[in-house]
Amino acid sequence: MKNFDFYNPTHIVFGKNRLEELDSLIDKNAKVLILYGGGSVIKFGTLDKVKASLKNRKIIEFGGIEPNPKYETLIKAVEIVKKENIDFLLAVGGGSVMDGTKFVNLAANYDGEKLTDLLKYGFSQALTIKSLPMGAVVTLPATGSEMNSGGVISYNHGKHVISNPALFPKFSILDPTLTFTLPASQVANGVVDTFIHVVEQYVTYPVNAKFQDRVAEGILLSLIEIGRETIDNPEDYNIRANLVWCATMALNGLIGAGVPQDWTTHMIGHELTALFGIDHGKTLAILQPAIWQVRKEQKREKLLQYAERVWDIKTGDDDNKIDLAISKTRDFFESLGVKTHLSDYDITAEKIDDIINALENHGLTAMSETRDLTLEISRKILEIAI
């Protein structure tokens, strides 16, 4: 096991009818900026419930944070925070809204010259910043942003990671019933996103981290059990509650503590979203099987463990076990209605150059847990992913 630090101070408020406790979680005198996305939190009444819970506090609303939230949009909220002397940021939505709110927090408290510098340096844990307290009301189980200190922001045809210990939400309210109205495709994307968050931290090389491995496997086994079921029965509370909690636990530092981490799938995936607008979850489903096929040797031991413990594959030679595990993974994503080839999204082989150029422009020329995944290997992955 590698040395590690684990720190996660977010207070999780989980369950039915917890929204009404919002009032007790935010300082009575705080002026609150509520940030949200498109109209669904309005349409399904979540925003009204939030406002009712906040009672007579001074609140300002900022809607319109898009999926893959844009710098240009968020910067408008930064102005409001400064101008209105906001004391508390409340994100109501899914990963994009929470990530966007974190950037707003970072930017509103940044005293450097150029805010766009934050997209270059915003990932630095060392950057000491002031921040406002932030809370989240989560409406989409997927990114884990509700219990971590990171986010991803879109700017100038690229995706930029921000990460800072000051960005942990003070609390996150996870009421699974608030996710009942999600469209099936978003739930499916969330299942895939959670799955890939886990394997990025698990299918690497072995360091004998038994707890972390078992927890990673536990989340994967749970997702396989409930993935299709929670799409088919969106209002089954117990099944959805398990998805919500797994999604949070997949990216809150727990399974990544003391183990190597890959993140190649996310990095190439971000380019696919930026270039072609493919949903984040779908990009991951396209890339993961192809990456494992190409990286079979580097990941052999953990892929075998994955085959045996997650897919219960106990017979056949090692190569067969691994191949079967990869194809079962692909089948699982497809069973959720998520297509797993670039060609399913009308991306043909001649686009590969564009993707490789984007990776090169963003400096992603040595990815993976061992930093030996070159542009040439990325090209091979993309060729297989067609």
Place this chain on the structure above:
Amino acid sequence: MKNFDFYNPTHIVFGKNRLEELDSLIDKNAKVLILYGGGSVIKFGTLDKVKASLKNRKIIEFGGIEPNPKYETLIKAVEIVKKENIDFLLAVGGGSVMDGTKFVNLAANYDGEKLTDLLKYGFSQALTIKSLPMGAVVTLPATGSEMNSGGVISYNHGKHVISNPALFPKFSILDPTLTFTLPASQVANGVVDTFIHVVEQYVTYPVNAKFQDRVAEGILLSLIEIGRETIDNPEDYNIRANLVWCATMALNGLIGAGVPQDWTTHMIGHELTALFGIDHGKTLAILQPAIWQVRKEQKREKLLQYAERVWDIKTGDDDNKIDLAISKTRDFFESLGVKTHLSDYDITAEKIDDIINALENHGLTAMSETRDLTLEISRKILEIAI
């Protein structure tokens, strides 16, 4: 899944050579009280390393916190905290030292009339208290006190639980090498204690909490894999590191979130320690098999899940599966050198009345996750445990 709150702000500093970071974790101007137990932290040099790390800070030492730490001992440290205007409490040791330090913190900041009231009311989460920041350097993996807000204190022939959100350590340094010098019996006790912490939160009744169940099973599987091995090879870093991390994760709120909890084994166990001085871990090994034998019907579903997932018992009828799982559990404890019958500790049947009287005096007449475990049932458990 039940509604739950999860909050755990302790910063874990895990790995080799982390003790030297102590300086950066405590305010430069803080006056520090170092609390420890018997001589082992002196004998093996841990205390010297701690003091070296603290550099030129003002420090005061308070040694002599015994196993099952006594109110009468701790109250002396409370006086020092008040008299010397201590700013930071640093526990160096195992569960007893950490639990004791938490009580010292609670008592030094309590403004009620009688400090012994804390033993009655100290378990109340609602009690708002001031507290000093506290840190821990952990030398024994067992109780999980390094990452939770509770403790157990001995007073007047009873054991008293304290628990308050203000008592989370600010940080805990977990360097597995600091545990290499532990005697085999203490390591074995720690393995058993961790195992029982898990089953108290897992072998109850099912609420379809998939993540929590998988994590609980993951810790149990890991303990079974490494329990004997880490006793036989105390200086194998990787094996010991897994024990240390599992012990912390077993009682930090993670596996207990959203599920019913039992704690009968601990409650009766505390009486055995108070009356006969049997080590805490050993009391648990004695009681758990007997409790499951008596509570087979109430715990049927989870005992079956435990049999299948933890012990890989997949054939036989349900009763056989459960019986086999119980006997495998007993064998596991015995394989660690921990005896599992009261008679192994020279406790005979005529002592049962004393134990029942103690339970009655402490109001423990309706225990378990369903509050239906009467004194009569406790008697039956003890008869089987002979």
